[in-house]
Ligand SMILES: [Zn+2]
């Protein structure tokens with residue numbers, strides 16, 4: 221709560237929401253389709269391999285599912301933190317394609333509810349694709365329990381990562397259906413009230429958006445503030461400079 225005391229809303233300077241919304245590059249749409257295609261192709265090959273090994277390795281599936289679920293919350297949080305905290309929309313190619321959605325979401329948090337399936341989920345697919353690709357070369361079978369477990373975990377993790385932003389979108393939806401509300405209430409999916417903590421000025425906590433389970437844990441261990449102090453020490457970069465403006469960002473360090 222200390223951060224909120226130090227950072228008044230009047231200090232916050234953000235980019236124009238229309239400018240951000242209009243900055244969605246047409247060329248990136250093609251990369252997004254490609255990312256989704258590769259993600260589902262690699263996933264299908266891995267599912268095929270898992271099915272063939274399942275009678276020998278079924279006991280790996282439940283621990284892999286739980287670990288994949290928790291890891292997706294953590295990794296999604298790390299990517300969200302990086303996108304919120306560093307870089308600028310003005311960086312060529314990466315800025316409008318990958319950093320702009322993070323800026324847009326803090327300026328207009330309902331914009332995500334207007335995004336279609338591709339705009340909502342393809343960036344997560346792109347992030348998961350290289351990891352799935354590596355898994356194609358790992359052995360699966362009774363004689364390869366360690367690599368089999370890694371493949372199982374990665375499969376579940378990337379599957380949940382793919383839907384992280386969809387789950388995030390549901391947390392902003394005005395009228396989620398009864399089943400979704402049940403999953404949100406029971407914290408199986410990101411709870412909207414819990415996620416509101418992230419959308420409170422200066423947007424510097426509770427980055428995890430799959431289940432949100434890791435948020436109190438990472439806050440307790442000061443995971444992101446420690447990481448930021450290390451990055452500031454070695455790069456002198458100012459975290460959140462573009463997200464909330466220089467004056468507000470400086471007050472936080
Ligand atoms: Zn954010």
Ligand SMILES: [Zn+2]
Pocket residue numbers: 325329388392415419
């Ligand atoms: Zn949000």
